[in-house]
Amino acid sequence: MIRFLPHSLTTRLALLFAAAALLTLSVVGAYLYRSLAVQLQSRDEHELIGKIEQYRHILIETPSVRAIIEHQHRFVDVATGHDGLIVFLRAADGQILMRNRNDAVSLPDIEVVPADRVPAESALQVWRYAPGKVATTISAWGRLADPTTQVQIIVARTASERMELLGEYLMDILGAVLAGAACAAMLGFIVVRRSLRPVKAVAQQAHSITARRLDKRLDASAVPSELQALVKSFNAVLDRLQESFQRLSQFSADLAHDLRTPLYNLTMQTQVALSKPRAEEEYVALLGSGLEEYERLTRMVESMLFLARADNAQVALSRSALDGKEELQRIAEYFEGIAEDVGVRLDVEGSATVNADPALFRRAVNNLVSNAIRYTPSGGTVSLHVEQKPTSTLISVSNPGQGIDAEHLPRLFDRFYRVDEARSQSTSSTGLGLAIVASIMKLHGGQAMVSSTPNEMTTFTLLFPVKH
Known part of the structure; x- marks a missing residue:
């Protein structure tokens, strides 16, 4: 259904408002129609019972059956003004004493309420008084002035008048429902259009943002x-x-x-x-x-x-449990000759298991050790330390020296970032070593950190998670 809705959000919401209003008004209209139908039917039933009591009262004042025949107008006048009302008075021997309409071709065969009992709604029944025509009817006995003489009273009411009224009411409800849905659609369109003005303003702001104006932001x-x-x-x-x-x-x-x-x-x-x-x-x-x-x-x-x-996740990891101390000792042995040439000593401490790719682990630590040896003054010691934490394994490489100012630490792992000219003048350095370390740690789901105190100690720390 949504596939066939228009692409305009304003029109779509207006149609949805109209559909919601149509559904709501239809339910309310159906309830009102049903309520009116029940009330009209209940009124007709009470009116029929009332007519029985009214005819009984008149019969008590009538001396004989012959008086009913001679003065029929008294009984016909009671039904005057009610086009849908059918009244019969019949003697005990079956003789029709009075009738107000001639379109009823037969009399109803229903139970007759005794003269000494008040009619109830349970005595009402449906009567087909002519082909294709039905009416609600009730029958009861009524006594004349002579208590030994009884007359059968038959009162019926056709549904034509009630159905005509309900039909007109139904057309009014349908008109109100359609008009309400149309008004809801129109008002919904106006309201949504006005409500979406901030969205259009935001869209205009976003349209003004270009590659040369990336510093501009939307106004929240x-x-x-x-x-x-x-x-x-x-x-x-x-x-x-x-x-x-x-x-x-x-x-x-x-x-x-x-x-x-x-x-x-x-x-x-x-x-x-x-x-x-x-x-x-x-x-x-x-x-x-x-x-x-x-x-x-x-x-x-x-x-x-x-x-x-590494940025495009195209480096496949082959993780394994590594002996952290053994790996650091192996790296220290590899750099031992280079360190001796510049008068630097390597020291390995700690013990823990590292969950990492062996080749990438060694490459990351090698870059840190290489940098530490390069910037450690002669006679200094580069410390390689491994420590086990509850959720991670820490590998740290520390060296004394000039240190790094705090303003450079946040960008130290950026590509080609130089703290000073001395770093860029080295032909053995590409300026990408620390960036590679950060990428390796990102591949492992870990983190590379650095802390430094000028003229004291600089420490690079690699945090390898225990579980990936």
């Missing part, structure tokens, strides 16, 4: 309370969209900057080498320097590819 105070949740949700979407757009723009700028440096180095080295003939040793040094730049570009492209796949 200008809409009804029912729509405020929708407007607030839309504004929240715009907030996330603006943030993502800004991060994408910053990422594009950072990517261009990081790609430009190695490409510029390669171009300048090649131009210098081609400016004049060089010795073989110089060409070997040039190729070695170029290889470092190519390797840096390769690592950067691989890291960007991993992040793109």
Whole structure:
């Protein structure tokens, strides 16, 4: 049914209002019609019983049966003014003493109420007084002035007058129902159209929001309370969209900057080498320097590819229960030679089980350990710690050093984000290590956190949930 409704919400609601009004008025009209029919029928029944009592009263004042025949007008006048009323007076021997209508072809064969009993509604019956015509009738005995003489009174009322009145009433009800439905549709259309003005205003505001005006928001105070949740949700979407757009723009700028440096180095080295003939040793040094730049570009492209796949959930996880201490010791052994070269010591503490993908777990911790060694002064100690919590396993990598200012901590896991120029000058760093760590933790349903006190200690913490 809804499929065939118009696309206009205003017209659709107006039609629904009309349908609701039509249904409601129809039910009310049916109730009123039924109530009137019952009341008319009850009135007719009480009138018939009243006529019996009225004719009994007249008969008591009548001396004989012959007087009834001679003075029929007295009895006919009682039924005058009632077109649907049929009256018979019949003697005990079956002789018709009086009748007010001649269209009744037969007399009803019903039970006659005794003269000493007051008629009740249970004595009323249906009488087919002519082909296709029915009436409600009652019959009772009435005594004359001579108590030994009784006359049968038959009073009936046809349904024609009542049905005619009900028919007219039914047409009035149908007209009122249709008129009410039409008025409901028209008023509903006007009311809905006026009520939807705030929606149109919101639509106009939304239409004005473009890629260059993502900072504009919809006014939630200008809409009804029912729509405020929708407007607030839309504004929240715009907030996330603006943030993502800004991060994408910053990422594009950072990517261009990081790609430009190695490409510029390669171009300048090649131009210098081609400016004049060089010795073989110089060409070997040039190729070695170029290889470092190519390797840096390769690592950067691989890291960007991993992040793109992680963002689109295209990295399949193969989880297993890992011995946290054993894994950290293995990573410490791998970096032991690099740490000794710069005078840094590695220390592993704690014991717990980590539910993680082995390869991604090692990659995330390797990135943290590599950064910790790079920024730890000679003679310092990098601590690798694993700890079991009720709902998660914590892996932390701590190192002393210059530390990181609090203003940089919220963006430390952003792609290509640099705290200082010293980080960007390193040819071994792509600026994506911490972003990869954050993506790996997101794939595991966990979280990467950092805390730092300048000139004291910096701690990176990985939170792996016990259950995925």
